[in-house]
Amino acid sequence: MTSTERKPLTVVLASPRGFCAGVDRAIQIVERALAKWGAPVYVRHEIVHNRHVVESLEAQGAVFVEELDECPTDRPVVFSAHGVPKAVPAEAVRRAMIYVDATCPLVSKVHLEAERHHRRGQHILLIGHAGHPEVIGTMGQLPEGAISLVEDEEQAERFMPPSGQPLAFVTQTTLSVDDTARIVAALQRRFPDIAAPNKEDICYATTNRQEAVKAIAPRVDAMVVIGAPNSSNSKRLVEVARVAGCADAHLIQRARDLDMRWLAGIDRLGISAGASAPEVLVEEVIAACRAVAEVTIEEVEVAREDVHFKLPRALAS
Ligand code: SF4
Structure with a gap:
């Protein structure tokens, strides 16, 4: 196929997207x-849920393990961005x-x-997804039984509080904003005094x-979200796209997962990326589109981000 035969395709980029x-x-x-301790440095769990990131750190000498007992005691270990139960750093100290x-x-x-809620004697409801490392880490901050997990509206309707204890709720950081609002509304209707x-x-x-994603979903024929299948925030972006008007939304890890049949017969493709997906993977997908279509880029920006977090003191300088 020559370039003159290529069909036009408008790629609509959601902004912000990718790394947080x-x-x-x-x-x-x-x-x-x-850099400070040399290789190998052990990392408990994928530092962030993205294979590209993990593989590039492995190439520099990071070794990824799931549990602390897989690490030798004479090498440093890093705990992932999702957080860990308190027992994990306690074991590292031991x-x-x-x-x-x-x-x-x-x-x-x-x-x-x-x-804070626990110190005040409140029983805590954690809105989140069972098995996600962030949920395991948050539940592991307090003694067993102090936190109950609520995954959806149905569970919010059925939850039976421990008698005589006031309630409070916290949430996973990477949930669907709209789904969570519905779960919170159900809890607040049933327990008007629940602390937020x-x-x-x-x-x-x-x-x-x-x-x-909500802003671009109604303006595109199909959408791809770049992110890992175990990335909570990436999976939520696909769901949000579908609810917001783009039924043909797909999660892909990188360009090789792009099914060219998704591009057949469409004029506008939306692209976003989860918070653990680097921009290079977005560029890769755009390049794959350019290989089969005459691509025009449009970017829809809904917010500017200038958030930076300090590094731990031991590594700051
Ligand atoms: S998605 Fe949010 S909570 Fe998770 S690492 Fe990024 S800024 Fe932190």
């Missing part, structure tokens, strides 16, 4: 730990290991809120990426 400040910080922590906690400060904020977070727990990056 917490992911950027977590990656920098691993890179600086490698084993006299050097560790660096790359938990996103916005996840740590939720941990502190949960502790001082400031929304769903983070700025999740909120902005969902708003940007």
Whole structure:
């Protein structure tokens, strides 16, 4: 096919998309730990949920493991951006290991809120997805039984509180803003005195990426979200796109997952990327589109982000 035969395709880029400040910080922590202590540096769980990021850190000498007991005691270990139960750093101390906690400060904020509620004698409902490392980390901040997980509206309707204890709720940072609002509304209707977070727990990056996808979904024929299948915020972007008017929305890890049949017969393709997906993967997908179509780029920006988080003191200089 020659370029004159190519069909035109408008690629509509959602903005903001891709890396957030917490992911950027977590990656920098691993890179600086490698520079400071040399390889190997162990990382408990994928530092962020993205294979491209993990593989590029592995190439620099990071070793990814799922549990602390897989790490030798004489090498440093980094805890992922999702946060860890309190037992994990306690075990690292017991084993006299050097560790660096790359938990996103916005996840740590939720941990502190949960502790505050617990000190006040409140039973805590955590709105989130069972099995996600952030949920495991948040539940692991407090003794067993102090936090109940609520995954959806149905569970919010059925939840039976422990008798005589006031209630409070916190949420995972990467949920669907709209689904969470419905779950919270159900809880507040059933328990009007339930204490809420001082400031929304769903983070700025999740909120902005969902708003940007909502803005472009009605203006495109199909959409791809670049992100990992285990990335909560990326999966939510696909759901948000479908609800907002783009039924043909797909999660892909990188350009090789792009099914060219999705581009057949469409004029406008939306692209976004989850908070753990680097921009290079967006560029790769655009290049794949350019290989088969005459691409024009449009960018729809709904917010500007200038959030930066400080590095831990041990790695700051
Ligand atoms: S998505 Fe939000 S909570 Fe998660 S690392 Fe990024 S800024 Fe932090």
